[in-house]
Amino acid sequence: MGKKIKINTEFDPVLLKKLDAYASQKYLDRSSALQQLVSVALRENYKKEAIQAYREGRMTIRQCAEMLGVDYFEMNEILQSEKVNIISEPFQKSKKLLDNLQGSFDPK
Template structure:
């Protein structure tokens, strides 16, 4: 079993009330609720970072999956849920290429 570390922190009273309401709703003590929420928030932040890295072309699907600790297929589902086009559409690339060639040709004349 891993050694646990105790931390102390201060909360805004309104945020603390929200935390306690969440804990009560989920039948958790305050500490467990806070751990659950931090874990969830970090997962969501990492997911957004991975999706953006994929969009920017900085990471592959497999690299994103590894970063998030999910398999390749689950990563594809995450990308689809974020409306990320997984398979580049050849028609779009061909259209862009054709437009660029046409502009280049027009500039030479």
């Protein structure tokens, strides 16, 4: 992992109690518990961003997989578990192009 950098932060007392309770439950010290929780939160945040980008057609499955540090098949499973409609990417691009072309010929 390399050299660790120390940071200082302030916590609301209620949140700190929750952190300490989590650390105690997992048999971790406060610092390790905080690192673990931050890691999980970041991973979940990136996962949500990747799924949204895929839904909007801004990223391919491979790009999402790279963003999350997983392989193509695991990303495919993540999308399926989140009930994301997985259409083959060449078909998806062709459909977008066709929709755009139809929109430009639509008389209004």
